[in-house]
Amino acid sequence: MEYLNSQGQELSLVNYDVHFALRLCHENNLKEACVQLSGLLGLWEAAVDLALTVDLDLAKKMANMSPESDLELRKKLWLKIAQNVVSGKDDIQQAMAFLQQCDLIKIEDILPFFSDFVTIDHFKDAICNSLKEYNQNIQNLKDEMEEATKAAEQVREEIQSFRNHYTIINSSDTCEVCNIALMIRPFYMFPCHHKFHSDCLLAELGPSLGPAKKNRLADLERQLKILNNQTNIDSISTGSTGMSARDLVKSEIDNIVASECLYCGENMIRNIDKAFVEDNDYEHIMREWE
Incomplete structure (x- = not known):
């Protein structure tokens, strides 16, 4: 042993x-x-x-x-x-x-x-203690359920407030990436008030997307291009949502591209160690500064 x-x-x-x-x-x-x-x-x-x-x-x-x-x-x-x-x-x-x-x-x-x-009399104290413990557990579960209900209600209220939320865009507003007037091209505006042209946002976000999302996004863009060339497509609803095929494709593109702000979302955190100047451009930029 x-x-x-x-x-x-x-x-x-x-x-x-x-x-x-x-x-x-x-x-x-x-x-x-x-x-x-x-x-x-x-x-x-x-x-x-x-x-x-x-x-x-x-x-x-x-x-x-x-x-x-x-x-x-x-x-x-x-x-x-x-x-x-x-x-x-x-x-x-x-x-x-x-x-x-x-x-x-x-x-x-x-x-x-x-x-x-x-006989059960021998276990009277133990059974009473066990019942008290069960009652306490039941009360704890009730308290947790009440907290969960309140949290769910708060989430519903926040969702409703976002549905009614609006913001004002001025003609002088510019894209955060290219600094060109925002309203001349399709754009995204986030709750944090950062604003991007659709193509600028996609160009900035593209390198950080995974292969699966890149392929899916390319496929959706091809579908959208085909749908844009078709006539009367907006009047055709698809599935249980009642949305047109074009709207469904746009919605999925939005979910990929605009699920979070480029500057305030997790993408910025993931790229925190990314150099401001790429190695390939370093020599060129240094010569410009001389």
Whole structure:
């Protein structure tokens, strides 16, 4: 056991064949070593079952060593131990003390392990405490639901306020990229009041788009060009939205290009380490400044 303990509980780091060691310990009836090796191999149920024939504390130790992320497995292991503690003894005090050692099992989980001769009076305090805990959990859930409802209502109000939101564009307003009059070409204006020509925004945003979005955007632009060459297309609605085919294509383009402001959105954060001057243009710009 001293050697096994010195090797630790990381299967990839031990310096021996775990399966061979387990078989050897089993042949020599070294139960405690078998328990530890079974746990090392992830055979937690077998480890706990065998540990219960050796020592109760060893079984608890193995249950605590099982993966914390697998709550179902941990509860199953602790129920095995609870059954061993309760069955045939009907010791109420010992059962209550055991419940204090594990948060995964409740009084209702161990009731089936008691004999039919045990009356509910023996569990009165434990059941009352369990009911109080359930009531508290229910109240907490109600509070969370109320908070979620308020948050949803606030979101709805914000969405409605955006629907009614408007802004004034002056004839002197210019594009943030090219600094040319804004209203001479199609443009986007964001809630932050940054304004861009559609083509300028696309040119600036293009390099940061992923391959999938670039391909999809190119395909949508081809579709839009075809639709623009067709007549009476605006009067044809598509799908359940009632929007025309051209409007649907434009809407999808907007979702890609104008989902966020070029200067205020995540794109600016992603490009925070991008140089102001590209390496290819550095020499040219330096000569201009001389």
